[in-house]
Amino acid sequence: MMQVYIDDELVTLTPEDAALWQAAASAALLPDKITRTQGLLALLERDPPITEAQILAFIATIEPEIERERVRILFANPDWRPNDPLWSQHCATFGLTSADVGDLFRHAATL
Known part of the structure; x- marks a missing residue:
């Protein structure tokens, strides 16, 4: 059984709740x-999509x-890191907030 603190109270989770808790934490x-390929694919899945050609332009x-x-x-780096200044300095150009960049990286990691 897994135990976690919720609102300063130690709670024992059922196996099902523990699985949900761990999935949410992950x-x-x-x-x-992420890889550059993962990032480009994730950008294409946005609404509206952001293409490599748009970024290069x-x-x-x-x-x-x-x-x-x-x-x-x-x-061009084969690995993209969320803390690279590229994101913090230029993401707004494409309508992305810092939260959007985080979501993009989390999604890209699943591709």
């Missing part, structure tokens, strides 16, 4: 990284050139 965790507009190159390198 879903809340943000993965350390945006990157081409970034000034100064050194910042553009930094963002291009981060975007």
Whole structure:
């Protein structure tokens, strides 16, 4: 039997409730990284979808050139990390909040 604290009270969970608790806890965790492929696929599943071409077109507009190159390198990286400045500095361009980015990473990790 699994025991957890709920509102400062130790509660013993049934096996079914323990499974639900663990599933919810896992879903809340943000993965350390996802692959670029997972990220691109997750972006395509958004409503509206965000395509790689849209992102590349945006990157081409970034000034100064050194910042553009930094963002291009981060975007091309085979591993994407949710704490990369790419997300915090540029996600709003595509209508994404920091919560949306977290959801995107959690979903991408399942693909």
